[in-house]
Amino acid sequence: MIFSLFSNMAARHECLSVGLLLIFSGVLSFPVGQDTKQSATCGYESCHATKPNMLNVHLVPHTHDDVGWLKTVDQYYYGDRNDIQHAGVQYILDSVVDQLLKNPDRRFIYVETAFFYRWWKQQSSGMQQTVKQLVNEGRLEFVNGGWCMSDEATTHYSAVIDQMTMGLRFLNETFGPCGRPRVAWHIDPFGHAREHASMFAQMGYDGLFFGRLDYQDRDRRMKDKEQELLWRASDTLTPPMADLFTGILPNGYNPPEGFCWDQSCSDPPIRDDPDLEDYNVDDVVKRFLAIASSQAKVYKTNHIIMTMGSDFQYENANLWYKNLDKLIHYVNAQQTNGSRVNVLYSTPSCYLQELHRANLSWALKTDDFFPYADNAHHFWTGYFTSRPALKRYERISNSNLQACNQLEVLGGPGSRRGLFGEGDSQTMKKAMAVAQHHDAVSGTEKQHVANDYARKLANGWQRCQVLVSNSLAALTGVSAxxxxxxxxxxxxxPLTESSKKFSVNVYNPLARPVTWPVSLPVNGSAYTVSDAQGKSVDCQVVPVSQATQNVRRSQGFAINELVFQVQAPPLGYTTYSVSLRQDGPPPAATHHRTPTVIQNKFLKVTFDPDTNLLSSLSNLETKQTIKLAQNFYWYNASDGNNVDSKQPSGAYIFRPNSSTPFIISRTAKTETVQTSVMQEVRQWFAPWVSQVVRLYTDSRDLELEWTVGPLPIDDNLGKEVITRLDTSIKTSEMFYTDSNGREVLQRKKDFRPTWHLKQSEPIAGNYYPINSRAFIKDDEDQLTVVTDRSQGGGSIQNGSLEIMLHRRLLYDDVRGVAEPLNETSSIFPDGLVVRGRLLLSLDRPSTAADTHRPLAEQVVLQPLLTFTDGGLNPNTQLEFSGLQAALPPAVHLLTLTQWDKDSVLLRLEHQFQSWESKLNSQPVTINLQKLFSTLDVLGVSELNLSANQWKDEMTRFDWTPQTDQKPLLKMVREPSVWEVTLRPMEIRTFLLRVSLK
Structure with a gap:
């Protein structure tokens, strides 16, 4: 029951309004967790005592359990396919619990809730009680606590929040306050995003620890004792709202050299029988003291941390704990001989508490930790693009899941069990949560594991389809x-290809109206399209391009496409009727000459008549024109035989053999289609590269639909394909990218804000993750590119922006995955073909965010189309909006999902930074009772971002930065309990008690 997450609310909120109390009516007579709370000594209270006049060494027993990598999630859990990698998570948890019971001093931390959830469900009630006791005593502690340890470069913030919420909710409901992690633990992701730190701060974490850091950055930080710092993770949110203490671990997430005692390790155990010839206690103690002393020299306090574990370790926990017990005993015994080293079992939160008690000031960081390199020629920037098809499928799946969640709420109880059977959103939520893992959407897993992630997403969507069908049946009143x-x-x-009459339901998951182009495969030559009011909609039939026929192969047989634009209401749907005409005009003709210009009332696009390539882009409203040349290139991937380094390009690493990419073609063959709905120029650069330059009649952005693959490898060269936009914009070696789809960061060529960079890879070392958009600008012009998935990119030359689209490599990059990134499938045995879109907009820098933020949001949450065969039932409700009115442009409805029977979780966000827009970077007030058209909001209470604490109960450690005065976060009173004010970049999370009107 969800309200187990909150204890004794009525006692704490004696003066709450009736509206607030209604939400908990009849629930809190006996709060869950009240009994255990009195006896629990978890969290900071459970930490072992330290010694103030000594060097305290915090040993942290842990296991790092990838939620899929070399094996699938299932294989890792059960210990299957040990021929690939010996790993079985269920045995790790079995063994650790057994060993924790044998010594109350022992500690263990666990991270991945996806695995723990499985294990917990299989335990007896007696074992569950035992584990609860261990948690209540702080002997077993959860850190991070999300469903997985998410990637930070290629994930979208909305999906990260969802997966964290899922994991933390389970821990909260199962263990109460003692199950709540205090520390974020991202020990393996390959670079660290500022937005992740901001989210962790807003989720109530006191600190973050990670392991991977650029080798030059680490060297400088070790020298200056800045491996622990205060990360100011937003340039807009008022400090300390997005401030997060951040610690860099000394050995990644591994133990010190020579001190690994897992069954997978080869280090000798502690042999402490003095009667035996191989007695080694003195040597072990001596080596350990030397390591501790060396580590202490590069950290700031008399406390240091050591991670005692690694990948899938502790399957036989007795090996680790028996040796750790001895290590602690024998090292501490040296204190009688004058040693100033004190060793103890600990956790990251206990270590963090001691750093906080030190009451020091800490170096302040305001940028991020990208790109990451572990050596001069080893930049981990390839995975920003690796497996582009999976990256796109994950992004589409996120959009589908949000629509599924919303329709589950709007359609009422009948959504889950209705005319079309039993549907659920949980399967999709779990699949999406697993897909956020740092070896999932990142593209750094083995091929069979990537297939498994896609299969899980497909299964989740099938379950959601039933729910969506049930919901739309309830809302439309028709059960077709x-x-x-x-x-x-x-x-x-298949339906639109064969049917003479059908309808299209367009569901819009955004809280504002949307105009969206629809292109449907058909075999007729003329159609009539009518909207929900029966009005005729301008539509055109155009021939399916040869490139599309090639890429779909035998999956479809339509010869034409029916193109029209739909307009959908906010958080709702509209219906369009489509009928085949017997006497209509023929499809639009294609022409093989390229027009010098295509334009609508907003944009003008020109082409070079000699090359058929783009040459300029104009915004007709603002009277701006820039030179714009666009083409496709490929970098020759290193095979590991380079003079400077043996490092090849692979799933993780981007390492081109040359700084100059190969141009695929200096000219394009073209085909042109011009209609009243859209104009498009179809370009062919090579048999494996084509593009459509498309401009819709009412669009303020230019669409570039690219199709790349199969990448040819018959020349024995791996290829990394980019598109490059060369403009007349004077960029001064700067460009801008988003961070996980939210705040924008400035990037500068060959530059890092916090250390003097010695650049060794002029291309790969200037690549950054682009999650939803990037732009280049000067004082007059800004060109923004919105992507449909996460991709890597850079600005290598002034006025230029390049984005990597596809990678096919012939060598493994020696980072553990042990296979080259050479994707094929049953449909594409000769190499994967990938299709995607880039949307370009040209604006004044002062107003560009007003265009590109809503556009990026629309690409992330695109309309969901469903089809019904035949004519419409006259009783059908053809249009519906779940809102009383559209939300203001600055406000995004981030989350609307069923929480329990009578309550829903709502997140509203202000989607503009404070400096971005004169118009939209202002506070906005929303009335929650006047928000929904079909839901009565009976009660409301605010939660933290991850929905596992009351907002007014969330307290975090205060930290003092070195470089400025300690800021004070002003509390702002709301106009009323129902009216909430959103300030720039704020996300506010509410639990609403609702009933259907």
Whole structure:
């Protein structure tokens, strides 16, 4: 029951309004967790005592359990396929619990809730009680606590918040306050995003620890004792709202050299029988003291931390704990001989508490930790793009999940069990949560594991389809079967290809109206399209391009596409009727000459008549024009035989053999289609590279739909394909990228804000993650590129922006995955073909965010199309909005999901930074009772970002930065309990008690 997450609320909020109390009516007579709370000594209270006049060495027993990497999630849990890697998570948890019971001093931390949830469900009630006791005593502590340890470069913030919420909710409901992690633990991700730190701060974490840091950055920080710092993770949120203490671990997440005692290790055990010839206690103690002393020299306090564990360790926990017990005993015994070293079992939170007690000031950081390199020629910037098809599928799945969540709320209880059977959103939520793992959407897993992630997403979407069908049946009042066409991007939809009459339901998951282009595969030559009011909609039939026919292969047989634009209401749907005409005009003709210009009332696009390539872009409203040349290139991937380094390009590493990419073609063959709905120029650069330059009639952005693959490897060269936009914008070696889809960061070529960079890879060392958008600008012009998935990119030359689209490599990059990134499939045995879109907008820098933020949001949460065959039932409700009115442009409805029977979780966010927009960077007030059209909001209470604490109960450690005065976060009174004010970049999370109107 969800309200187990909150203890004794009525006692704490004696003066709450009736509206607030209503939400908990009848729930809190006996709060869950009240009994255990009195006896629990978890968290900071459970920490072992330290010695103030000594060097305290905090030993942290842990295991790092990837939620899929070399093996699938299931294989890792059960210990299957040990021929790939010996790892079985269920045995780790079995063994650790057994060993914790044998010595109350022992500690263990666990991270990945996806694995722990499985294990917990299989335990007896007696074992569950035993584990609860260990948690209540702080002997077993959860850190991070998300469903997985998410990637930081290629994840979107909305999906990260969801997966953290899922994991933390389970821990909260199962263990109460003692299950709540105090520390974020990102020991393995390959670079660290500022937005992740901001989210962790807003989720109530006191600190973050990670292991991977650029080798030059680490060297400088070790010298200056700045391996522990205060990360100011927002340039907009008032400090300390997004301030997060951040610690860099000394050995990644591994134990010190020579002190690994797992069954997978080869270090000798502690042999402490003095009667035996191989007695080694003195040597072990001596080596340990030397390591501790060396480590202490590069940290700031008399406390240091050592991670005692690694990948999938502690399957036989007795090996570790028996030796750790001895290590602690024998090292501490030296104190009688004058040693000033004190060793203890500890956890990251206990270590953090001691750093906080030190009451020091800490170096302040305001940028991020990208890109990451572990050596001069080893930049981990390839995974920003690796497996681009999986990256796109994950992004589409996130959009589908949000629509599923919303319709579960709007459709009422009948959504879960209705005319079309039993549907659920949980399967999809778990699949999406697993996909956020740092070896999932990152593209750094083995091929069979990538296939498994995609399979899980597909299974989740099938379950959601039932729920969506049930919900739409309830909302429309009609129970017609709904068809889902998931391959429209390659013109495949069996219903539209064969039916003479069908309807299209367009559900818009955004809280503002949306205009969206629809392109449906058809075999007729003329159609009539009518909107929900029966009005005729301008539509055109165009031939399916040869590139699309090639990429879909035998999956579909439509010869034409029906193109029209739809307009959908906020958080709602509209319906369009489509009928085949017997006497209509023929499809639009294609022409093989390229027009010098295509334009609508907003944009003008020109082409070079000699090359058929883009040459300029104009914004007709603002009277701006820039030179814009766009083409495709490929970098020759290093095979490891380079003079400077043996490092090849691979799933993780981007290492081109040359700083100059190969141009694929200096000219393009073209085909042009011009209609009243859209104009497009179809370009062919090579048999494996094509593009459509497309401009819709009412669009303020230019679409570049690229198709790349199969990448040829018959020349025995791996290829990393980019598109490059060369403009007349004077960029001064700077460009800008988003961080996980939210705040924007400035990037500068060959520069790092916190240390003097010695650049050794002029291309890979200037690549950054682009999650949803990037832009270049000067005082007059800003060109923004919105992407449809996470990709890597850079600005290598002034006025230029390049984005990597696809990678096919012939060598493993020796980072553990042990196979080259050479994707094929049953449909594409000769190499994967990938299709995607870039949306370009040209604006004044002062107003560009007003365009690109909503556009990026619209690409992330695109309308969901469902189809019904035949004519419409006259009783059908053809249009619906779940809101009383659209939200203001600055406000995004981030989350609307069923929480329990009578309550929903709502997140509203202000999506502009404080400096971005004169119009939209202002506070906005929303009335929650006047928000929904079909829901009565009976009660409301505010939670933290991850929905596992009351907002007014969330307290965090205060930290003092070295470089400025300690800021004070002003508390702002709301106009009323129902009216909430959002300031720039704020996300506010509410639990609403609701009933259907």
């Amino acid at each position: 079967e709904r068809i889902y066409c998931d391959n429209l991007n390659i013109s495949v939809c």
